[in-house]
Amino acid sequence: xxxxGGVDWIDSETKVAEAxxxxxxxxxxxxxLLTCSTLxxxxxxxxxxxxxxxxxxxxxxxxxxxxxxxxMVLGELSKxxxxxxxxxxxxxxxxxxxxxxxxTTSPTDRRVQIIALTDFGRAAFxxxxxxxxxxxxxxxxxxSARDRVALIDELGKLKRSIRASxxxxxxx
Amino acid sequence: xxxxGGVDWIDSETKVAEAxxxxxxxxxxxxxLLTCSTLxxxxxxxxxxxxxxxxxxxxxxxxxxxxxxxxMVLGELSKxxxxxxxxxxxxxxxxxxxxxxxxTTSPTDRRVQIIALTDFGRAAFxxxxxxxxxxxxxxxxxxSARDRVALIDELGKLKRSIRASxxxxxxx
DNA sequence: GCGAGAAATTTCAAGCTTAAAGTTTTTTCC
DNA sequence: GGAAAAAACTTTAAGCTTGAAATTTCTCGC
Numbered sequence: 001x002x003x004x005g006g007v008d009w010i011d012s013e014t015k016v017a018e019a020x021x022x023x024x025x026x027x028x029x030x031x032x033l034l035t036c037s038t039l040x041x042x043x044x045x046x047x048x049x050x051x052x053x054x055x056x057x058x059x060x061x062x063x064x065x066x067x068x069x070x071x072m073v074l075g076e077l078s079k080x081x082x083x084x085x086x087x088x089x090x091x092x093x094x095x096x097x098x099x100x101x102x103x104t105t106s107p108t109d110r111r112v113q114i115i116a117l118t119d120f121g122r123a124a125f126x127x128x129x130x131x132x133x134x135x136x137x138x139x140x141x142x143x144s145a146r147d148r149v150a151l152i153d154e155l156g157k158l159k160r161s162i163r164a165s166x167x168x169x170x171x172x
Numbered sequence: 173x174x175x176x177g178g179v180d181w182i183d184s185e186t187k188v189a190e191a192x193x194x195x196x197x198x199x200x201x202x203x204x205l206l207t208c209s210t211l212x213x214x215x216x217x218x219x220x221x222x223x224x225x226x227x228x229x230x231x232x233x234x235x236x237x238x239x240x241x242x243x244m245v246l247g248e249l250s251k252x253x254x255x256x257x258x259x260x261x262x263x264x265x266x267x268x269x270x271x272x273x274x275x276t277t278s279p280t281d282r283r284v285q286i287i288a289l290t291d292f293g294r295a296a297f298x299x300x301x302x303x304x305x306x307x308x309x310x311x312x313x314x315x316s317a318r319d320r321v322a323l324i325d326e327l328g329k330l331k332r333s334i335r336a337s338x339x340x341x342x343x344x
Numbered sequence: 345g346c347g348a349g350a351a352a353t354t355t356c357a358a359g360c361t362t363a364a365a366g367t368t369t370t371t372t373c374c
Numbered sequence: 375g376g377a378a379a380a381a382a383c384t385t386t387a388a389g390c391t392t393g394a395a396a397t398t399t400c401t402c403g404c
Contacts, residue, residue, distance in 0.1 A: 030212060034209055037209040086362070133199060139338070161313065255391070261355080281351095284352065
């Protein structure tokens, strides 16, 4: 659709331009990382909506709960999902309404809310998760097994670097 | 702060668990990608707010405009930023109010809105972009130059795979 | 030159997200 | 055991985001 023959997409990376300082590679890396994850996320979001009339935040929440047989405390959900607790209050409320999760006040500590999958929620999640796996597989299918493993490894290093930096200067 | 000695963070990746199908590596890769980009994004967002009282979407918009001397049509901004046009209407409006960008109706096509940086906006962006480069550099500093280049390369392959998949099945 | 359709943008309703402030409950420490 | 601090969560205000519907303007074919 654009003038550049053959290609009809553009994004932030299209012209990285030289960086003001010498963080050129860092910025290029960051933009590429962001582009990849935005592309995947947008597609997953679209498919969840179209195929299941579900949103990604809801799906993410169910995904966390699936591995917690006994349910999970709201605060831990917040950490694992890397979103604020305030966010979860309303999200959980909507999922309770739709019957996917239950919310119970802890019997031993009345401040604590325990969130758990219902049977319905578990079944719904399983179905969506299967398809989700296929979608991701499709998106990544042109990547060789070797590249996949290499990426997982390299991203592991990146993650450690980020965590280290956050832990060091995090207080500021 | 949690019970597990030494480490006080957890996230979605902490237990990847075996995948339902055999997309195990794909899902692991996707989760790791998402974790890295969420960590960086959250930190950038926090610093922009604290240091400049600015938001990431605003910053992203200015970043796109910086490379367009003549300004940019709203539709192209939308493609480059990978966000909906409806989103931009309000975002641009707020940036016009704060004096960072100007909005002009194209003289040759009255449907078209041309958005451009003001001098004030350009100066503000330059300052933020410099710092932004430092932040990213800090977050990535434990990564060797070799790893950085490898990641850029591998992510390039991933991006091509995603684009190809979207282009192929995209119509659905 | 006019009508159908396409294109660019805006509006709208709904939901997500955050930080900060507020509430309730528990823990800590005299 | 009681006050003060901490912890878990909710509320609030503001802004971001989307998809779908509506609006305005242009283009194309006749």
